[in-house]
Amino acid sequence: MASGLDASIVKSFWDCFESRCLTVIGDAYQSINKQRQIDISWDEENISANIYHHIDENVKAIEWNIFVSDECRQYTEKILENKKKAKNSARIDLKMVTNWNKQRVRYFVEAKNLIESDTRKAGRKTVVRAKKWHKRYIETGINHYLDGHYPPNGCLLGYVLQGDPSRIVRLINALLREKSRLNEILIKTDSGFESIDCMYLSRHEISGEARIIKHLMLKFGNFSISPFSAKGA
Numbered sequence: 001m002a003s004g005l006d007a008s009i010v011k012s013f014w015d016c017f018e019s020r021c022l023t024v025i026g027d028a029y030q031s032i033n034k035q036r037q038i039d040i041s042w043d044e045e046n047i048s049a050n051i052y053h054h055i056d057e058n059v060k061a062i063e064w065n066i067f068v069s070d071e072c073r074q075y076t077e078k079i080l081e082n083k084k085k086a087k088n089s090a091r092i093d094l095k096m097v098t099n100w101n102k103q104r105v106r107y108f109v110e111a112k113n114l115i116e117s118d119t120r121k122a123g124r125k126t127v128v129r130a131k132k133w134h135k136r137y138i139e140t141g142i143n144h145y146l147d148g149h150y151p152p153n154g155c156l157l158g159y160v161l162q163g164d165p166s167r168i169v170r171l172i173n174a175l176l177r178e179k180s181r182l183n184e185i186l187i188k189t190d191s192g193f194e195s196i197d198c199m200y201l202s203r204h205e206i207s208g209e210a211r212i213i214k215h216l217m218l219k220f221g222n223f224s225i226s227p228f229s230a231k232g233a
Contacts, residue, residue: 017100021096024054026194026195026196026216032047032050038161040119041121072095073086074090074150092150110154115130138172157218159220165219168217169215169217173185173186184203198216199215199216201215
């Protein structure tokens with residue numbers, strides 16, 4: 001965030017803006033859980049569509065001058081120079097924007113579906129593999145925030161569609177340990193928000209610079225679909 005202001009003032013504004021973004025995300029989550037029965041049959045995009053809708057209508061977001069957009073393309077310099085097709089650009093699920101000190105200030109959100117155990121969607125024979133989703137959370141969630149695929153100023157949402165968030169995090173951490181990324185495991189923290197039950201932090205180092213990613217584990221619905229043993233599938 002380029003500005004001629006003192007660094008402490010910039011940080012204070014950023015912390016406030018991030019806190020407000022997390023507040024409206026938490027409000028959206030609580031509203032959806034009251035209105036919808038979200039389960040394993042839901043695609044990420046449909047859940048994110050509900051998150052978007054509730055943030056867009058949130059009176060706090062309106063009062064705080066926060067604008068939300070979805071499926072946001074990330075235009076790199078190569079795209080702007082016509083060296084790469086814009087239609088192939090990376091997309092991130094949500095972007096929240098406000099105006100401050102004659103600048104745009106942005107906060108980005110990427111979401112991933114998560115389950116604890118292998119299961120099936122209703123009426124489907126195909127098995128949904130929990131570990132595949134855990135790997136995807138790391139490879140196209142955490143890693144994309146670290147490798148420049150997504151802007152660093154944002155968070156991850158885990159849409160927990162089956163199982164317990166803490167056990168899912170333990171399984172994700174086990175995969176990080178297998179990759180010798182012990183220092184990057186997710187650690188539970190107090191979110192500070194009544195509407196957000198489970199928040200974790202992971203710490204990373206990129207080119208000597210410390211990077212912290214917030215992970216909000218949003219547990220949805222009452223589930224009628226039970227996990228099963230893969231051996232019995």
